[in-house]
Amino acid sequence: MDISPATLEEIRKRQAAVERTYSPYAARNAGAVRKKDARAEEPVIRPPFSRDADRILHSRAYTRYIDKTQVFSLIDNDHITHRVLHVQLVSKVARTIGRALGLNEDLIEAVALGHDIGHVPFGHTGEECLDGICRQAGVGAFRHNVQSVQFLDAIEDLDLTLQTLDGVLCHDGEKFVGRLVPAGPISAASLRSKCEMIRGGAPVLPSTMEGCVVRAADVIAYLGRDLQDAIEVGLIDRDDDDLAAICRETFGIDDYQTITRTTIDTLIKDLITESFGKAEISFSDEAAEGVKKMQTFSIDHVYNHPRLTSQHEKIRRMFAALFEHYSADLEEEKRDSPIYTDYLDAPWVSREYREEASEGEKVRDFIAGMTDRYFAERFRAVVLPERVRGTYRTEG
Template sequence: MATELSTGAVAAAFHERQRAREAARLSALAQPSYPADRVRDEPDCGLRTPIQRDRDRIVHSKAFRRLKHKTQVFVAPAGDHFRTRLTHTLEVTGIARTVARALDLNEDLVEAIGLGHDLGHPPFGHIGEAVLDDCLREHDGRRFRHFEHSLRVVTVLEPLNLNASVRDGILSHSGRSPQPQTLEGRIVRLVDRIAYLNHDIDDAIRAGVLDERALPAGPIALLGTTGSQRIDTLVHDLVEHSEEAGDIVQGAQAAVEMDALRDFMFSEVYLAEAARREHVKIETVLCKLWRYYLEDPERVPDGGGIPGADPAQRVVDYLAGMTDRFAVNAFETLFVPRGFEA
């Protein structure tokens, strides 16, 4: 409820000033910040646009805080410099803002989408996603996809009442989902791939899983020998071709070389022998937890999950929200024998 301390001349003039600024500065192809388009109507903030408010709601959510302890590629790495799901999120968001700024699109919108796009990722990265998907499919034929679960997080598990353009960008950020409706959402979708490919190479080399000399010659020759060079090349290519096309697109040659780099990473890192060994361990942890909680969903803390959800969904919601270390601790507590002190 507004009070005398929350009103004033700055707040009173904010909406019109922001609308005028966007009208003068943003491309005609940009998604404007006004009017708000929420499922539940609410008064606008006096000092933030509706999209800036969504960004803040995402950053203050519990799901966002948990990203710092969720795997990007390497599970529970011992070193301090490996990416987590949180650092990946921040890297994607920063690159996406650069692209939006260059194209005069809505930076606040790409920031909100970028910060929220991976909120639904389960523990243990894409391996964890595959295991939960297998569990759910075997149970009743449903699927678990992290991009769909990201939307569930912000609409059901932590209902943030986000704008439609932010919700659409979160849901549509994956290559397995339909194209986003806004150019800002399409930026995040493409930049997500640019970021993770190059940062995963850096982490794989640091982990000793990949020899830098083994990187495919074609993509490296065109895109650059370092991660920063490759990202810079791909971003410049993206903004130039997007400006010309009036859409978010890569140049044909850059797209081909980036796909070749992606194929190399799947073959040599993501699906390599070391990753398959971890897959077996992760499958053991998550499948045991899945069966334990599905046997009696009331074992799930906080009353068994979201009221009204069916038992399998309640268990999936709980498991997907776990961090890596929480999942391992839960497994050890439930299934690993403990010694007794005299």
């Protein structure tokens, strides 16, 4: 059923009225750019950045968020954060900030939903393992934010706007920056250049205010949540004096149960206050110092905790075994291998990608896209011998 021209015109007027309330630094829907722009769009009901968010939500890569843990990959607990929850938290935090600053919430949502799609099984430990293997294999450095663009742009070919892809690429919440100034014009060439800079270890910034908001919101969303999860699973004692001092001194937190919500509330208000009416997204010096202290505590007491790092070598061997196995399957063209049946022959994989990607890139992308559960299943299938069920014969 088509919407009547009169209704569309009224909706268009309302949208125009909303855009007139935007900050002068906000991304406009009319400025959205796609590399191909091959699909017909109705920009009134579904503006371009809103359409980006929809395409990401319906992608195969997004569905795999459901079984990718945030930090605690090897700890069973149904109340800790998984990637699918983390990206929703980032989206909520970022849209709250964007609404207050008069920015484009549709673009913010699209960037937030897609920003962590490139994460591999076992989180940052898995990323370190795959990075080393890819370098040895001649594929180049592995970076999860570059991989996010690889999944969304090359593999599934969603034809997202360059603004969304740029925000996804430049999110990098692990490297905290207290003042984010948009990096300038966006083009396909600038996107490729940023990918190479990131692979080489150089810092990059988003080219839109909305991308900067998501990058800041990524930190806000995980900062308190990771600590609260660590307390939940017993990595940190709830009476830890160092944590209590940091929480009290930086954000006035006296009860560990309020770490997440107080951190989020305090930093959102600080960011809005410091950024309002400016062409930048920034924290106050005091808030930035508090973020750094909490990050340092998390690195020392959570991310590098022996319960999380003791299995690193086993995980590295798992990644190496799967990379070697599926490289051999590609070389020998074993069409019944999961790298074909579950990946390369799937209808959602771009034909251009299948024809142009190197074998090493295909193996990298197949492994990077696995969920934690599927990764473990594939490893067992590759390493453990398959049992053959026999039949009993009776002599009559």
